[in-house]
Amino acid sequence: MSVQMIIVPLLFSICIATLSLGCQVKQHIEGESFICVCNEEHCDSISTEPNSLDDHLTIFQTDKSSHRLAKSLIHVNDLITDSGEIADIHVLINATDRKQQIIGFGGAFTDATGININKLPDSLADKLIEDYFGPNGLQYTVCRVVIGGSDFSDRPYSYDDVENDFELKHFSLVNDDYQYKIKYIRKALNLTSDLKLFGSSWSPPTWLKTSGKFNGLGILKDEPGSIYWKTYANYLVKFLQAYEALGINFWGLTPENEPNVGLNPGWRWNALGFTGSMMRDFIKKDLGPALKAAGYDKEKLKMMIYDDNLSNLNYFINGIVNDPEAAQYVSGIAYHWYTRKYHEALSEAHYAHPEYFLLSTEACEGFRSTEAHLTLGNWTRAENIAADVIEGLNNWSNGWVDWNLVLDENGGPNWAGNWVDAFIFVNDSAPEYYKQPMFYAFGHFSKFLRPGSTRVGHSISAGMVDENVKITTFLSPSNDLIFTLLNRNQKSIKLSIAGFDEKPFLFTFEPRSITTIIKPLK
Structure with missing residues (x-):
């Protein structure tokens, strides 16, 4: 030493x-x-x-x-x-x-993460997982799992692409789950038995959407309480059940990743639009009852609403948490870091609704089109991570979850070309991986601020x-x-x-x- x-x-x-x-x-x-x-x-x-x-x-x-x-x-x-x-x-x-109190810190199991870890020899892949979850690593305790595909997949897909399969008879996990997510989630669980996993969906099957496609502007067809909305609720339940059948239990769920962007006609990757009132009605008429009927009550599964940027947080959530029929199913509020400010919105939410925890559920550097997606040894980005974590914690956040655990040297793969940076990236031409300054900066929180x-x-x-x-x-x-x-x-x-x-x-x-x-x- x-x-x-x-x-x-x-x-x-x-x-x-x-x-x-x-x-x-x-x-x-x-x-x-x-x-x-x-x-x-x-x-x-x-x-x-x-x-x-x-x-x-x-x-x-x-x-x-x-x-x-x-x-x-x-x-x-x-x-x-x-x-x-x-x-x-x-x-x-x-x-x-x-x-x-702290709930935990962690990152996300995406298809891109698994695709890149699979490039490494088995012993080195195990070491990478240990770097995140082991006692001599960052000791992650909370991780996000993508439900189906996201932009950080090699293609857009869902678990049931059979048109009008409202009973979801053709629902099935895909090879991506087994090879890119489940494989490494199990390794992480072997190192961290109390790992909290939460799922987030980017888009349902396209036949449930008004647009008929994964990206761009699209909402669920018909209205809350209809067969389309109930089918999406059951789709999310089936995902939880499919993983549970494989011995992987989920601690939490967000109904939709970044619901605001699904209302943007030019959005380039997987999305589903919700306004706050639409999400409220979806929870109280469809998702909440479906989860409860399947045994996923608030004691077993923590539903987190919003899962989007801070700038619109309180406007979006207030109609949900102030509606007793919807609020009965909600445990927490999820937010993302991409506006890089408005942390006071967290304090505003806490003081108005102290019964709900706050969790940062996605963040990454290199997301702006005007900057390099991935830069080696970027110290400023390490400082940005630390600053955002501290600002969040000082405004009542209970934890912070990074985006992709691992990416390649281009910041992908990403089927929509939305490349970004990561704490760890894999060398595409040699059996090795690199740990960025961000990795160690984040360790000051994940290792010492334990649950x-x-x-x-x-x-x-x-x-x-x-x-x-x-x-x-x-x-x-x-x-x-x-x-x-x-x-x-x-x-x-x-x-x-x-x-x-x-x-x-x-x-x-x-x-x-x-x-x-x-x-x-x-």
């Missing part, structure tokens, strides 16, 4: 141990930072068990220049007490101010307000205080932190870095 000395300016020197098995660094001319290469001969692992001694702080650091979840220990006696020295920011943690962790209050008591600095604070189920900070500045910043120990202490956070500080509370 490689060991480095880092001198923390004006404070103390600490010994930082890098990854348990070090990163095999690959630089690229387009990258701000580096990626870590995994092949059959070498792949880094992450050993991040925090120290259990209550007189030490455990620190993990990921930065643009050199570190990936590097671990260090500091004895409380070595902390520099804030004796009036000027700090850039003064933070006060209130561990008695308890807020929401049941509780957000606690913190405030800026003095100093500057800096939009390049994001902070969130949590208490773990084992009573560890967890402080996570993103510093996007090109310079280091000095914080005075009160709440970890009897007295405030000074700590310097490196430029372009993500840092987690953990201390057991007495």
